[in-house]
Amino acid sequence: xxxxxxxxxxxxxxxGAEIPKQFIxxxxxxxxxxxxxxxxxxxxxxxxxxxxxxxxLEKARYYCEKFNISKLKTIVAGGTEFIDSCINGLEAANPxxxxxxxxxxxxxxxxxxxxxxxxxxxxxxxxxxxxxxKCSLCMFKVGSDTTKSKEYLRDGLVQTATPWTFKYSxxxxxxxxxxxxDFVCESYPVAIYAAAGNEVHFSKALPQNFKITEKxxxxxxxxxxxxxxxxxxxxx
Numbered sequence: 001x002x003x004x005x006x007x008x009x010x011x012x013x014x015x016g017a018e019i020p021k022q023f024i025x026x027x028x029x030x031x032x033x034x035x036x037x038x039x040x041x042x043x044x045x046x047x048x049x050x051x052x053x054x055x056x057l058e059k060a061r062y063y064c065e066k067f068n069i070s071k072l073k074t075i076v077a078g079g080t081e082f083i084d085s086c087i088n089g090l091e092a093a094n095p096x097x098x099x100x101x102x103x104x105x106x107x108x109x110x111x112x113x114x115x116x117x118x119x120x121x122x123x124x125x126x127x128x129x130x131x132x133x134k135c136s137l138c139m140f141k142v143g144s145d146t147t148k149s150k151e152y153l154r155d156g157l158v159q160t161a162t163p164w165t166f167k168y169s170x171x172x173x174x175x176x177x178x179x180x181x182d183f184v185c186e187s188y189p190v191a192i193y194a195a196a197g198n199e200v201h202f203s204k205a206l207p208q209n210f211k212i213t214e215k216x217x218x219x220x221x222x223x224x225x226x227x228x229x230x231x232x233x234x235x236x
Contacts (some may be wrong), residue, residue, distance in 0.1 A: 001099045004039045005089035008052045008106040009078020034109035050075045051089040083187040097169040104162035107212040122203040123165035131205035132158040161205035
């Protein structure tokens with residue numbers, strides 16, 4: 001089974017809105033619903049677990065019903081850290097060892113079917129499928145003295161996006177070891193998976209699959225949706 005864990009547990013303070021950013025409406029629809037609808041329509045996704053900020057569970061349930069997210073199995077509260085929310089979602093999913101877990105945050109509303117399919121394909125072939133594309137920026141590691149730095153050549157770097165797809169048994173083993181403090185790393189599934197000694201294999205990430213972080217990102221997304229709606233109306 002292919003199970004999607006969709007994370008909506010943050011508040012998005014940098015957007016500067018009075019509500020969590022995933023609930024901001026764009027053209028009559030909350031940002032999170034655009035992501036939910038893509039996973040709903042994807043033929044390979046069989047079940048959806050939504051992990052939501054605790055005080056907004058009922059509102060999330062209302063939107064899932066309103067927009068017919070029929071693959072939704074349940075909605076659970078998020079945790080303190082990103083990995084805590086992932087764990088809550090996995091526990092709610094109660095997957096089998098060979099199930100594939102497809103993870104994304106709902107603040108990537110332009111994630112595509114093509115990316116979901118490729119992430120699943122790469123995972124089926126190699127054990128993991130993490131959406132990524134070549135790094136286009138100059139990258140530096142800054143030391144304790146911020147006037148000194150070390151440059152990293154872009155040719156050897158990638159920028160990750162989502163989805164992240166893992167075989168459940170391997171992901172669970174990595175998370176269990178992380179919780180047991182067998183190693184120290186960033187508290188994200190990809191970092192934990194890699195730190196546990198697993199190879200990370202990369203799948204397709206398209207340029208439009210950006211993460212809504214700042215107020216500007218909301219405006220950019222709104223313009224993209226308006227342009228898409230205009231083109232559709234012109235066709236009709």
